[in-house]
Ligand SMILES: Nc1ncnc2c1ncn2[C@@H]1O[C@H](COP(=O)(O)OP(=O)(O)O)[C@@H](O)[C@H]1O
């Protein structure tokens with residue numbers, strides 16, 4: 001598994017009166033296969049995971065993925081760390097399913113034949129083979145999220161970060177995403193409010209007000225999070 | 232519904248489908264120039280025969296053509312009436328006929344050409360912009376995003392309208408425009424982030 005190191009990271013948005021400290025001195029080494037991230041709204045989860053592929057640069061401290069610095073080696077890091085967001089509509093770039101999957105393979109120095117081959121393989125792997133030429137905007141929410149995932153996974157990253165990928169989905173589609181994620185070879189870092197998605201995870205981080213307040217096995221972490229929410 | 236707003240690629244194996252995207256885009260350009268020069272009623276008639284023949288060769292379902300005609304009628308009929316009142320029937324036929332013929336032809340190109348193929352052409356054509364520091368891939372990406380954004384914004388418009396009906400609000404332009412703009416901007420923000428995550432800026 002890749003090794004992600006978060007070294008004494010603090011981060012704030014805005015300045016002056018509007019300054020808001022969002023992460024406070026976060027120190028972690030992530031090497032497990034399946035890592036969950038939970039916490040209340042605004043606790044800093046999204047900011048934290050955006051640090052992992054250099055979408056956000058830390059104000060203080062540093063983040064490395066297998067020794068690559070997310071600020072200095074951003075491009076290389078983004079190739080290793082795939083990212084899936086909550087809103088599938090905002091992740092789909094091309095008008096049709098197959099084209100969106102193929103889009104991620106542009107500029108990768110692949111021949112057209114290779115691109116087509118990998119696109120076809122991804123369509124089959126994620127159950128979209130009957131929708132290849134389907135307009136992306138006519139897919140169901142669950143299918144859109146599958147497409148978003150397929151478009152990221154076709155580039156074969158080593159790490160997959162998912163920021164609340166099931167928040168906009170119904171239970172059945174959430175379960176489908178869960179099954180898909182279960183089968184991945186990638187290291188997975190999953191932010192979620194669907195706590196049952198974390199069953200069988202190796203490690204769960206609980207965020208509160210920009211700090212990691214609990215770090216452990218899913219059962220205790222979920223209990224700690226429930227405690228926190230009830231306080 | 233949003234899905235019918237703009238014609239999208241309709242897979243097929245016809246001659247028109249197999250023509251290169253560059254050829255089709257160039258033909259469209261030539262037709263555009265020709266129809267600004269030749270607008271006599273008989274020339275418009277010829278243009279329509281050509282367009283309809285091209286649809287026939289492309290073996291597209293007739294409903295895809297009819298759908299576009301119906302949508303165009305909203306603009307074409309009033310435009311025709313105005314021209315008829317202010318100018319002559321010849322002018323009305325010339326202006327409206329050339330407009331409708333061109334839009335239908337553009338529709339045929341989008342129906343028979345993958346966006347990827349069009350993007351590739353644009354990237355190639357925009358290659359000369361490189362010496363001005365413009366990245367041709369980016370120009371192509373803009374085109375793809377433009378096409379996709381039409382569908383996204385139309386989908387958002389539907390959501391906003393439904394939300395208003397659900398709350399019993401009467402349709403006021405401002406009550407419609409403000410949330411639509413807010414949602415579109417939020418969408419653009421998220422899209423920008425997703426593009427960055429997919430390595431577009433690298
Ligand atoms: N780009 C930004 N600019 C200003 N404030 C932000 C930005 N992104 C997030 N925030 C603020 O940072 C805090 C933590 O946000 P976030 O990391 O998204 O939390 P979570 O994902 O846990 O809900 C929130 O108060 C949010 O309003």
Ligand SMILES: [Mg+2]
Nearest residue numbers: 045046047163
């Ligand atoms: Mg969040």
